[in-house]
Amino acid sequence: MLQIKKLSFSYAKDIILKDINFSVNSGENLAIIGESGSGKSTLLKLIFGEYDLEQGQIFWKNTEILGPKHNLVVGYDFMKYVSQEFDLMPYTSVENNIGKHLSRFYPEEKEQRTKELIKIVELEDFATTKVKNLSGGQKQRVAIARALAKEPEILLLDEPFSHIDNFKKQSLRRNVFNYLKTKNISCIVATHDKNDVLGFADEMLVLNNQKIIAKDNPQSLYKNPKLPLIASFFEEFNVINNKIYYARQLKIIEHSNLKATVKQSYFNGNSWLIEAEYNKAIIYIINSKPVNKEEEIYFKVLD
Numbered sequence: 001m002l003q004i005k006k007l008s009f010s011y012a013k014d015i016i017l018k019d020i021n022f023s024v025n026s027g028e029n030l031a032i033i034g035e036s037g038s039g040k041s042t043l044l045k046l047i048f049g050e051y052d053l054e055q056g057q058i059f060w061k062n063t064e065i066l067g068p069k070h071n072l073v074v075g076y077d078f079m080k081y082v083s084q085e086f087d088l089m090p091y092t093s094v095e096n097n098i099g100k101h102l103s104r105f106y107p108e109e110k111e112q113r114t115k116e117l118i119k120i121v122e123l124e125d126f127a128t129t130k131v132k133n134l135s136g137g138q139k140q141r142v143a144i145a146r147a148l149a150k151e152p153e154i155l156l157l158d159e160p161f162s163h164i165d166n167f168k169k170q171s172l173r174r175n176v177f178n179y180l181k182t183k184n185i186s187c188i189v190a191t192h193d194k195n196d197v198l199g200f201a202d203e204m205l206v207l208n209n210q211k212i213i214a215k216d217n218p219q220s221l222y223k224n225p226k227l228p229l230i231a232s233f234f235e236e237f238n239v240i241n242n243k244i245y246y247a248r249q250l251k252i253i254e255h256s257n258l259k260a261t262v263k264q265s266y267f268n269g270n271s272w273l274i275e276a277e278y279n280k281a282i283i284y285i286i287n288s289k290p291v292n293k294e295e296e297i298y299f300k301v302l303d
């Protein structure tokens, strides 16, 4: 189990994280969300041992994770970290990057393991390509495969699919997260993308103003977002009478005492997002078809 106890950290004078406490079980997938600059990457780097803590402690099982003041080399064998920078060897092939840390004394196993990982990240066609000739998304996939090569006990992923196109994203998420579950590898994912969370994370932690403001499973946080910040991570939402409603919880009807004026309609695949003015504020409603600008509509709120 990973345990974070009373962690606080500042870069120079700016306090980034204050009194952070949480734990992650073996095999658990924890998603960390929060606005840009809320400290997600910093928290991952602290867990990896890249910086010294100002206060608090981090443990993986019985090992205390210590920063550079105490360790000549950053990091531990049981933990891997895929940063937003990837840190690959550009002039070396995909397969050599992935197999780099695997033992050369067992060439057959090394080759088999490398092949297995290349398949997980769907890079079979690029196995012998030099990394410098890959796209950003392909490099990101090499970095993920390399982190998995020696089967860590815990994996830290910073925006792991951010450079990967939408065609590949969903299948890669399934490959990687299912692989981690089968191997009982704990995983912490910092992300802006709800699709990295819904369907994969066991728990979700929300960072804001140096603190954890919510921690629960994604289903609960999605169904009952207590704060606009949490709702905004998932979908377009409205605050009506101090309650949060997703756009799909507002329904246009023939007549009601809630009247709004339409400002814009946006096609979003399954339906249309209607932007309208209600009580001098902008609200969003999901509708099956577009509505003309300046048309007056009535709506009801579904609980």
Ligand SMILES: Nc1ncnc2c1ncn2[C@@H]1O[C@H](COP(=O)(O)OP(=O)(O)OP(=O)(O)O)[C@@H](O)[C@H]1O
Residues within 6 Å of the ligand: 011, 012, 016, 034, 035, 036, 037, 038, 039, 040, 041, 042, 043, 190
């Ligand atoms: N090496 C550093 N030195 C000083 N300040 C830093 C450093 N790295 C990050 N910061 C600051 O710390 C704060 C948190 O940054 P961090 O990268 O952890 O946020 P984040 O939530 O991961 O953001 P994003 O979602 O944009 O990646 C930001 O205000 C950032 O400017």
